[in-house]
Amino acid sequence: MTALADLKEGDRRLTHRAAHWTSPLARNVLPAVEAAAERTKLWWATAAVMAAAGGYRERKAAIAGLAAMGLAELLSNAVCKQLIERRRPPKHLIPHDDVDERPDSSSFPSGHTAAAVGFTTAVAATSPAWGAACTVGAAAVAAQRVHSGAHYPSDVAAGAAIGLASAWLVRRAPGLWVRRVL
Template identity: 60%
Template sequence: MTRWAASWRSTCVRRLLPAVEETAEHTRLWWGAAVILSATGWRGRRAATAGLASMAVAELASNCVLKQVWHRRRPPKEWISHQEVHDRPDSSSFPSGHTAAGVAFSAAVATVWPWAGAVCSVPAVMVATERVHTGAHYPSDVAAGAATGLAATALVHRAPQLVRRLLL
């Protein structure tokens, strides 16, 4: 599956996916989305806050915990037939932190404002696709990143209830 995704030759794919990934680098895409959401009123501010909180938990879980526990090499360079293969990180491949952040942000936004969450999910899927296309991750790394993002969203969504139960 990794070889198949890396072999996509479409000009649109070759231009669009790297641009989306570059924008998502260091979570800039999601911070920008949070700024735009915040400018739309109280619902947008709530959605942005939920998105950023979930993204932070997902980033911590994927980059500071899971990548330290499971070290997995990136897909072999020979599987990737284009130039992006040389621009891969040295960290563990499992799980995809980019995917975890994008899914966490989008899913959390969707819990507050479903329409905005649906809009945010489009670049999140594109980032996940790009991670496999460029050989930075195996599809299973992306799936684990998505699961991490969803778990982070569930945790952040339930956090107020959990805190109330602990305090009572």
């Protein structure tokens, strides 16, 4: 087998295993995570709480998080999904009803995961405590995307990489631009 064939087979196995996860946590918590993550509501709400409850550092972290989230969504949804067409995991791998509610867009990469990781990483760079709290939500979003059958694990990994890159760019770009101009 080639490395690509091994990756595809591993993706299918992990997707099957994650979709068959039937613990109370999977049945009760992951649907709520999905609802909160739709349209990035979870991250907008978190940024609002940070800005309202915190000081300058928390407001700065919230703004950086939203900027990284927006860049991650742009890169994953408007660029990558347009360039790379990948079908969602096949229905026979998914034993529950969530499979009927999947998007029609390309599976690669996970835009939800990109947004979650971008927000969380940018927040953590300025406010480690809030970043640690956001990590729980970001991990839950990533797990939910595979459990629901919306994505393969490699889609989620690619989304996470885009989120990390977006947070890095948001943190570094202003300084790089200023150095170039001056």
